[in-house]
Amino acid sequence: MGSKERINRHKENIRCNILRAALAIGKGSGWNSVSMRKIADSIEYSPPAIYEYFNSKEALLQELARLGFLQLSERINQARNNSDNDPKAQLLLMWAAYWDFAFAEQHLYQIMFGVETTCCDINEPLTDSQVPAALFSEVIGLLVGQVEKAGEIIQKYYYACWSFVHGLISINLIGRHLPQKISEQILTEAISGIIDTLIAPGNNLSKEPYIEEV
The missing domain is CATH 1.10.10.60 (Homeodomain-like)
Structure with missing residues (x-):
C-alpha cells in the first residue's frame, strides 16, 4: 500500500x-x-x-441521516427479495422491515425524520433519502398498472401508507408506548386495508405491471 x-x-x-x-x-x-x-x-x-x-454539526448529522437512509433502504430491499412475487405480500413485508428499522435504530430514525429532535438541516435533498420511497413506489406500481395518472395514484398510496406507519412509530418513540403486539396488529391491518382499497374491483385499475416513462 x-x-x-x-x-x-x-x-x-x-x-x-x-x-x-x-x-x-x-x-x-x-x-x-x-x-x-x-x-x-x-x-x-x-x-x-x-x-x-x-x-458543522448539521453537516455531521446530515451524513448520519444519509447513512441511516442507506441502512433503511437495504432492509426494505432485502424484505422484498425475501418475499414471493405477490406485490401485496411484498409491501406488507417491506413496511414491516421499515417498522423494525425504526425501533432497532431509533436514534438514527430521529435525526432522519426529526422525531423528538430538530431534523438535520439539509440545504439540498439527500438522494439516498429518496430511495425508500422509490422502492415502495415500484411495488405499488405493480398494483396500479398502466392507467391514466398512474404516477399520482402511486404517490397517493405511498404517502397514505407512510404517513400512517411514521405516525404510529412516532407515537411509540415519544413515550406513548402501545403494546408491541397491538402496534404490529394495527400496522398490518392498516396497510392491508390501504392496499385493498387500491386493488378493489371498483377502481378499474389494470393489473399490468406499471413501467415509469423515461
Whole structure:
C-alpha cells in the first residue's frame, strides 16, 4: 500500500470514528447534547481537527441521516427479495422491515425524520433519502398498472401508507408506548386495508405491471 492510500485510509478511519462518537453521544444523552467539542473529547482530538472533516454539526448529522437512509433502504430491499412475487405480500413485508428499522435504530430514525429532535438541516435533498420511497413506489406500481395518472395514484398510496406507519412509530418513540403486539396488529391491518382499497374491483385499475416513462 502506497503512502497516499495509507493517508486516505487514516482519514477515513478518523471520519468513521467521528460519526461513531456522535452517534454514541446522541444515543446516550440525546441529539441536542451533541457538539463538536464533545465529539472531539470523546475521540481525543481537538475541535479544529473535527472541522476538517465536517464543517458543522448539521453537516455531521446530515451524513448520519444519509447513512441511516442507506441502512433503511437495504432492509426494505432485502424484505422484498425475501418475499414471493405477490406485490401485496411484498409491501406488507417491506413496511414491516421499515417498522423494525425504526425501533432497532431509533436514534438514527430521529435525526432522519426529526422525531423528538430538530431534523438535520439539509440545504439540498439527500438522494439516498429518496430511495425508500422509490422502492415502495415500484411495488405499488405493480398494483396500479398502466392507467391514466398512474404516477399520482402511486404517490397517493405511498404517502397514505407512510404517513400512517411514521405516525404510529412516532407515537411509540415519544413515550406513548402501545403494546408491541397491538402496534404490529394495527400496522398490518392498516396497510392491508390501504392496499385493498387500491386493488378493489371498483377502481378499474389494470393489473399490468406499471413501467415509469423515461
